[in-house]
Amino acid sequence: MLNRNIILGGLLAASWCLLAAAPISSDGPELGKELTAMGAIRDGNESKTIPPWQGGLTSGPSGWKSGDHYVDPFPDDKPMYKIDSSNFQKYSEFLSAGQIAMFERYPESWYMNVYESKRTACYPEDIYAAAMENAVSAELTADGNGVKNCRRTSPFPIPENGLQVVWNHMLRYRGEVMARTVGQVAPAPNGSFVMVRIEEQVLWRYNREGMTSETSDNVLAKFYQGVISPPRLAGTKLHVHETLDQAKDPRQAWVYSAGLRRVRRAPQVAFDNPGTASDGQRTNDQFDMFNGSPERYNWKLIGRMEMIVPYNCYKAHNAEVDPDSMIRAGHLNPDLLRYEHHRVWKVEATVKDGTSHLYAKRVMHFDEDSWQPLVIDQYDNSGKIWRVSEAYPIVYYDIPILYDTLLAHYDLQNGRYLAIGFNAPGKVERFDVTLRDKDFSPAALSRRGRR
Secondary structure, eight states: OOOGGGOOOOEEOSSTTOEESOOOOSSSOOBTTTBOTTSOBSSOOTTSSSOOOOSOOOSOSTTOOBTBOOOOSOTTOOOSEEEOTTTGGGGGGGSOHHHHHHHHHOTTTOOEEEOOOOOOOOOOHHHHHHHHHHHHHOEEOTTSSBEESOOSSOSOSSOSSHHHHHHHHHHSOOOSEEEEEEEEEOOOTTSOOOOEEEEEEEEOSTTSTTOOTTTSTTEEEEEEEEEEESTTTTTOEEEEEEESBTTTSOOEEEEEETTTTEEEEOTTSSTTSBOTTOTTSSBGGGTTSSOSOOTTEEEEEEEEEEEEEEOOOHHHHOTTSOHHHHBOSSSBOGGGOOEEEEEEEEEEEEEOTTOOOSOSEEEEEEETTTOOEEEEEEEOTTSOEEEEEEEEEEEETTTTEEEEEEEEEEETTTSOEEEEEEEOTTOOOBSOOOOOGGGGSHHHHHHHHHO
16 A cells, blocks of 8 residues: 655646646655546556546536536446346456345346446546645544544545545535435335435535635534425424534534424434434435444455446436336336446444444445445444445536435345435436525524424
8 A cells, every 4th residue: 555655745737637747656656647636546457347537527418507407428328238146256356245145135136237437537626636735734633533634625545544535435525515305215125115305405614615624613514404205204304513523523413303393402313323214224324325423433444446336327316217117125226227347445344342333344335536435335243244335426517526316225134225315306406505604503403493
């Protein structure tokens, strides 16, 4: 593993996504040359199943404009091959243990359509500049439960340990604000479901222009979530303030209870407590695949590997898709998912002695071009795979960012799953809304509850 201390500062060229004046390294690939600013290997692989990174997808299809639904830029692509229960052993070196378990759990219905790989991930120019600067300045706090001396995006493009990879994910650039109305389902084993509609708003304070870990008031993000329907769940509302140094200032959360008609502190919104309206099918720290304090785990960096992962999942995002055609017994409809061959960083997390979590072990796989987690296997305390999580990302090309449009957490033991991210009719994710710090105060949450 290349030591981060050997990297010297670099500069970004003025042209979009191109790097110049690369940092100097005498004994490994150089950030900004062989490696992109995010630390990804710029070249493809020898077998040509992974192409070189050439700047990513920075514009939408002809005629598309910001505010429109994000349409598939590759509508004519066809699967190159299909992996199913009859042939998955042939590809097992490129699959996680959880992905293999899905073929064994659902031999008649689960498969992967594998498409030509397209390295579409891209970020704005200043985010690449920030990543280059972070490479020589960013540090973990003494206990590893926070970061310092970084700005706007992932702190460690050349990670030395698993904890740095996890912070790369949690601090990755996702725009400065986002608002969306989405659907969440937790189908019964027979596939029947009730759609839960949820509205969300996020102020990514650390990701804002000019912001650093030192000027953000130790705030990574401020988050609002409110359940709209069905009526039996409607009215529950949540505010979360996520921090950059979790030891200095732990996460703060407040819940508005429609029954009590008041706001209460909510320390339970963390770790392995059940997520909002999830019917027990995901934990709080599975939102965004993983979030919150990393303090309960030991994080081991396994290294970089090639893997078949969800990518460019525009069919899953398609607003015209009826949820009835997407939601199946046991899992989402595989025909509407897209898999590609990419390089990922693999990290293994095991629960520390003296603490506890529902998941005794988590094996995580992060996209090298974006730090987006794509596949996570979660194990129970007996050492068996319990749940398999997949993120189905697209490039929101007007920002630009690679970000999940759907998340699914498949429970291999009870035959259920939870999926979140279904677009409400006529709705689209917005990255241009006006959000202010005061919109996320306890008083603001109380006002939301009275509306």
